[in-house]
Amino acid sequence: MDDTAKYLIHASISADGVVERSDVVGAIFGQTEGLLGDDLDLRDLQQSSKVGRIDVQVDSENGHSFGQMTIASSLDKVETAILAASLETLTRVGPCQAVIEITNIEDVREAKRRMVVERAKELLTESFDDTVMTSTEILEEVKESVRVEDITEYHGLPAGPRVTDSDAIIVVEGRADVLTLLRYGIKNAIAVEGTNVPDDVATLTQERTVTAFLDGDRGGELILRELSQVGDVDYVAFAPEGQSVEDLDRGAVIRALRNKVPLSRLPDEGDFRSAVADANDTGGVAPDPRPESPTTDTSSTPPADVTTDAVGETSSDNNGTVTVEKTVEADTGSDPTAEADVFSDSTVEAVAETVEPVQQTRSLSDHVRETISDGSGLARLLDADFGLLDEVAVEKIYDTLEDADPVPRLVVVDGEASQKLIDIAAQRGVGDVVARSTGEYVKKPVSVRVRTADQLLT
Template sequence: MDDTAKYLIHASISADGVVERSDVVGAIFGQTEGLLGDDLDLRDLQQSSKVGRIDVQIDSENGHSFGQMTIASSLDKAETAVLAASLETLTRVGPCQAVIEITNIEDVREAKRRMVVDRAKELLSESFDDTVMTSTEILEEVKESIRVEDITEFHGLPAGPRVADSDAIIVVEGRADVLTLLQYGIKNAVGVEGTNVPEDIADLTQERTVTAFLDGDRGGELILRELAQVGDVDYVAFAPDGQSVEDLDRGAVIQSLRDKVAFASLPNEGSFRAAVAAANGTQEVPTDPRTESPTTDDTSPTPPADDPSDAATETGADTSNTVTVEPIADVGVGAEAGTVGAADEGSDPDAPAAADVLAAAEVETVAEADPVPETRSLSDHTREIIDAESGLARLLDANLEPVDEVAVEKVYDTVEYADPAPELVVIDGEASQKLVDIAAQRGVGNIVARSAGEYVKKPVSVRVRTAEQLVD
């Protein structure tokens, strides 16, 4: 169609015989020649580009031909209508009787106007942002940009700027935790980004004094267990029960780091969070004997004053828990400012801490009084679902007890509408982007799958592991 055309003449054609496109075009020129005078002669109009090419589409079936014809016109309305009407005077195409009927004259400009209006509506709704930022939002955005500029990478993992040269590091779960600690002046944190601890982090823990600072939930316990298997952990600190590191205020972060406990003093069995709480002399987190995991309790360490710059060095029976806090400083080891976890000079590093001995005694007493019954582990569920090629997905609660079991293709709706939402999903299939997104929306913290998918954007709240990583 010519870009300058204003109208399109649409016509239908039928013939009592088999005809071709060239027959139709020849009949139009032959039978309209001289019909409308020199000013509207079709050949002259085409030569002057006032009429475009005659487009004919015709088919034959059972000895009859039928099709559609379109002619572009740059003439005015009246001239176009006269030209269209002249086409209906055709009675023969080649040797066959034929009928041409005008079905419609389309105003091309009107179609373009509708397209312009529709596109303008889209641009108006999509391209203009009417939101006006408040002063608080402006300040928060500026502060966030400063924190993002401070964050660096350590072998592709989010890290504070002092991780590369500090004598001590703090291992946290993800990028959001690193940003939170940077906000409070702690610059030697590195995130493992999931329960599959990278080899670079495992190697780094062999060279530095390591404090694992993890969320106060079962996911934090799982990360600590894997980190302890592949690396060397010196101290352990948890966020208050049920809270994440990224959600803590400055006082709660400093208090949690002050309450860190030597990992070597923790028992191999039972809840690490309960053992850390006992070592700190706080109310012990109750433990469910079926899963050795703590139940929900509102008790948590009392946060210190809002301004940690006023905090003085606190030395207890366990010299490894000495804490020095300054307003903007690194959390490291040695005499440098902002150090969390360095031992006081002159103390015996090999001497057992009183709190550690007390914690060990309490854990042993609990173990003797209430032996923990054997339950199915996550590895057991993985073998039953994935290794056995069951074609199923199993939903588990926080106690690793099955909540539901469905075919793989039904896992999306099952996870989305499960009440209550499961804690963990074991699936004999791929942990796709859709499944990970639904899990993040429902608060599912862990997925174990046969394979991991390709993620455009992976939620930090969901940890994905494959059966190969989990089961030896």
């Protein structure tokens, strides 16, 4: 029926008492029976599949009931309008006085046509784009391929070319992480390739200054626990929560390594990722083990764990962590600070961003203000008590909601409540979706209540 329906009849219901869905459905069949004659009898229309099932959602509050009703119709426009008008003749639902009002008759085909037009625009943009590369793109691709080709092996493990001779190394999880760091000029990384730390890596950590740079998930914590048991780790850095090292851009990689924390400052038990984040929030960034030169201008020199030469060569730091290949050449002339200026502009951001952890809130309105009104670009999954279960970027909400455990009671999204989102919400058993705006719906599940931030906060 859903595939052949032409129209959707939407109606609102209000009753002076507590009623349930079965009461509403029974009242509709009982009070419209014989009203429009045999040709438009509602039971006969359903049996012949000309009218779909009656979807009803009713809520009760303070002794009153209110809700919405949807009926799919494959009748023509006139017959559908007559059927809709007949619903407004109902005056009672169960033992209660009630009012049913038709709010809209939606043309399903028009909604499908709009979807076709929007999808055609996307296909036109994505499938027929210009594939001719510009000169700049060609240069960048060649440069990147040269960097990627620098990947080597250390006792069969993926590694950067400087692992064998650098005084400091970075231990990462997999080959993709090594490639990511190589792309940004960091050549002293080695991968453990799984949670079982190889003996060769454990031995290597005994001889070098070691930073473990791991994914921001449970797997990263497990690798750190084993590595700290079988090897010698000096510093720890994690990718942001829920992200992998291979997904980070250059600025995020440099910030994470800048904010590394000594392993000795982490607790023996508990969540290592939270401990690292707390140390950064309280200023517990690992100190520079080298003596500070009284003539050093700290505002223009690179951080202690990043070393570079002015014209693109690499060098290593006896107590540092990262060996960075500089990709920008500059004529410094006689200006002694020009070299440092080139570094700060092209290699590392001068100020690390500090992200305040999301505080637990007690009301749905607070979540809506923080997520939507503040334009956070995030989505929050909440339990029945409005407790925060998870928070992700808007573009990841579909996958996160499909895999969420436990299933959230509410979802707050700084974006559009699209057809796909409410379909997934209905499949998972989510009761409410609050979004910045609503979308165009071919069929709106009655089990999911969709509201906008403006409706909730006004």
